[in-house]
Amino acid sequence: MRIGFAGTPQFAAKALAAILDARYDVALVLTRPDRPQGRGLQRTPSPVKVLALDHGLPIVQPSSLSDDAASAPLVSISLDVLVVAAFGLILPRMVLDWPRYGCVNIHASLLPRWRGAAPIQRALLAGDTETGISIMQMDAGLDTGPVIAKRVLSIGSRETAGSLGERLAAEGAKAIIATLCELESQERLPTTPQPLQGASYAAKVRSDETDLDWTESATMIDRKVRAFDPTPGATARLEGEAIKIRAAEPLEGHYGRPGTIARADAAGIVVAAGDGAVVVREIQRAGGKRMSVAAFLAGHPLGADARFDAARA
Numbered sequence: 247m248r249i250g251f252a253g254t255p256q257f258a259a260k261a262l263a264a265i266l267d268a269r270y271d272v273a274l275v276l277t278r279p280d281r282p283q284g285r286g287l288q289r290t291p292s293p294v295k296v297l298a299l300d301h302g303l304p305i306v307q308p309s310s311l312s313d314d315a316a317s318a319p320l321v322s323i324s325l326d327v328l329v330v331a332a333f334g335l336i337l338p339r340m341v342l343d344w345p346r347y348g349c350v351n352i353h354a355s356l357l358p359r360w361r362g363a364a365p366i367q368r369a370l371l372a373g374d375t376e377t378g379i380s381i382m383q384m385d386a387g388l389d390t391g392p393v394i395a396k397r398v399l400s401i402g403s404r405e406t407a408g409s410l411g412e413r414l415a416a417e418g419a420k421a422i423i424a425t426l427c428e429l430e431s432q433e434r435l436p437t438t439p440q441p442l443q444g445a446s447y448a449a450k451v452r453s454d455e456t457d458l459d460w461t462e463s464a465t466m467i468d469r470k471v472r473a474f475d476p477t478p479g480a481t482a483r484l485e486g487e488a489i490k491i492r493a494a495e496p497l498e499g500h501y502g503r504p505g506t507i508a509r510a511d512a513a514g515i516v517v518a519a520g521d522g523a524v525v526v527r528e529i530q531r532a533g534g535k536r537m538s539v540a541a542f543l544a545g546h547p548l549g550a551d552a553r554f555d556a557a558r559a
């Protein structure tokens with residue numbers, strides 16, 4: 247069975263690695279173009295490209311597939327199925343109809359909940375207690391195709407986007423192998439249409455969403471810190487300096503006006519919120535590495551009147 251693979255981040259690389267370990271014939275890999283990263287803005291290949299290069303696989307890096315001129319060279323290659331995981335480009339009808347058995351997507355939510363680009367972050371922001379993997383037959387809509395299989399995962403109370411993403415990637419890799427095995431043996435994939443009820447959209451995270459507003463509840467601030475860790479990070483302003491809050495926990499009780507620092511010691515910085523407070527455990531200054539609050543305070547002692555800006559600027 248000839249397989250094509252389309253994906254970009256580490257979540258997708260985990261699935262591609264599983265497909266290669268299972269010794270499937272991967273005829274082509276699609277991934278996004280190299281992007282500038284780091285302080286030097288050096289162009290860096292995606293995790294999927296790095297893995298594909300290590301295995302000597304043919305790689306195509308389209309910036310768009312929206313016109314026939316970009317898609318036509320691809321569809322001349324014979325494929326039985328195209329596996330898609332966090333690719334980052336909309337697939338046109340020409341590509342969807344290209345493989346013999348169509349395109350199969352690994353999506354990090356229990357569809358129809360959290361269709362779209364940021365299902366992991368949206369699940370954490372909403373306070374969901376479970377999520378999972380959906381293997382879906384792709385159609386022209388945004389994550390609207392019929393579902394082939396689902397795997398449910400519980401969301402831990404201190405789960406971050408990073409830790410949850412790793413668990414979902416591992417589960418997605420297992421699920422796609424099971425799907426490919428079934429396709430190979432049955433030469434078909436049983437599908438179930440998504441229900442009309444319960445659909446929600448996981449919009450891409452906007453930059454302004456990552457700014458912490460201390461007038462919000464401690465619960466909501468905690469969710470944001472976890473949803474935006476490790477990237478892009480939740481940002482707050484301490485005495486005018488923008489810093490990222492890397493780890494925190496909510497507290498009950500009244501601690502003063504939002505943004506007030508009620509306590510600052512090696513155990514954490516307790517910051518009053520609109521409802522309750524947040525104890526900050528780890529931070530990251532601009533251009534620096536994440537560090538414990540104890541390490542931060544050792545080099546940056548806070549004055550008695552120090553406070554966080556209460557709301558977004």
